[in-house]
Amino acid sequence: MRHKSYACSFGCSVEAAIEAIGGKWKGVILFHLMDGTKRFNELRRLMPSVTQRMLTKQLRELERDGIVHRHVYAEVPPRVEYRLTAFGETLEPILKELEAWGSQYLNKLAALRSEKE
Amino acid sequence: MRHKSYACSFGCSVEAAIEAIGGKWKGVILFHLMDGTKRFNELRRLMPSVTQRMLTKQLRELERDGIVHRHVYAEVPPRVEYRLTAFGETLEPILKELEAWGSQYLNKLAALRSEKE
DNA sequence: CGGTATCCGCGTTGATACTG
DNA sequence: CAGTATCAACGCGGATACCG
Numbered sequence: 259m260r261h262k263s264y265a266c267s268f269g270c271s272v273e274a275a276i277e278a279i280g281g282k283w284k285g286v287i288l289f290h291l292m293d294g295t296k297r298f299n300e301l302r303r304l305m306p307s308v309t310q311r312m313l314t315k316q317l318r319e320l321e322r323d324g325i326v327h328r329h330v331y332a333e334v335p336p337r338v339e340y341r342l343t344a345f346g347e348t349l350e351p352i353l354k355e356l357e358a359w360g361s362q363y364l365n366k367l368a369a370l371r372s373e374k375e
Numbered sequence: 376m377r378h379k380s381y382a383c384s385f386g387c388s389v390e391a392a393i394e395a396i397g398g399k400w401k402g403v404i405l406f407h408l409m410d411g412t413k414r415f416n417e418l419r420r421l422m423p424s425v426t427q428r429m430l431t432k433q434l435r436e437l438e439r440d441g442i443v444h445r446h447v448y449a450e451v452p453p454r455v456e457y458r459l460t461a462f463g464e465t466l467e468p469i470l471k472e473l474e475a476w477g478s479q480y481l482n483k484l485a486a487l488r489s490e491k492e
Numbered sequence: 493c494g495g496t497a498t499c500c501g502c503g504t505t506g507a508t509a510c511t512g
Numbered sequence: 513c514a515g516t517a518t519c520a521a522c523g524c525g526g527a528t529a530c531c532g
Binding site (some may be wrong): 429 | 524525526527532
Binding site (some may be wrong): 268270271272273274275276278280284285286289290322324335345348349351352353355356357358359360361362363364367368370 | 387388390398401410465472475
């Protein structure tokens with residue numbers, strides 16, 4: 259799914275953007291990181307329905323894509339903090355708009371359902 | 376994947392938004408529909424790598440979600456046109472920003488690769 | 493023209509157990 | 513605390529064929 263060849267020229271940057279942030283939990287992860295640096299288990303607590311495996315995987319992809327920075331402290335017990343990179347921060351306005359739009363969308367879905375009853 | 380219960384309160388509207396537009400081809404479809412009404416095979420020509428099955432499926436989901444309107448003309452041969460709904464049009468600024476960001480992102484990926492060589 | 497129907501591979505995800 | 517490893521299951525998506 260990831261890292262296909264983006265040979266096409268038009269509309270594909272939209273696709274690339276959606277691939278970067280459209281992973282199953284990435285939007286929510288990024289949204290929480292907009293609040294500031296978070297530790298691994300902090301994120302887990304914020305997203306209880308995400309398994310540890312998936313959280314790790316999504317964070318690694320975001321790191322690979324230059325959106326999230328991972329800082330490992332050489333301590334015992336281990337401490338790992340995640341934060342947006344400068345590039346990741348350029349997503350903030352988009353994430354905020356997505357949240358606003360998503361909220362409208364959820365309202366609309368709820369309205370559609372209640373009018374069917 | 377779709378129509379989970381959105382019981383949670385925070386960050387989930389981002390998730391909902393991404394689920395609505397994050398389908399494999401939805402971003403590109405919507406981007407093309409921003410140009411104006413398109414017939415089914417017009418969209419196919421604009422996105423040659425999308426199979427007919429997938430295009431149909433994604434369009435049906437966008438229709439169900441109130442983002443795209445499907446107009447069937449009672450003609451022979453059949454004619455079906457797709458266009459953004461009023462609600463779908465509220466996505467336009469977001470899609471444009473996603474495209475701009477995606478373009479930056481692709482540049483960044485290309486830079487990362489070339490500096491590894 | 494604009495779809496459905498069916499089959500199936502394979503990637504993604506979850507569950508569980510283990511670790512430095 | 514913050515992961516990795518392994519295995520099994522599920523479902524997305526492609527290929528192909530057929531239809532009104």
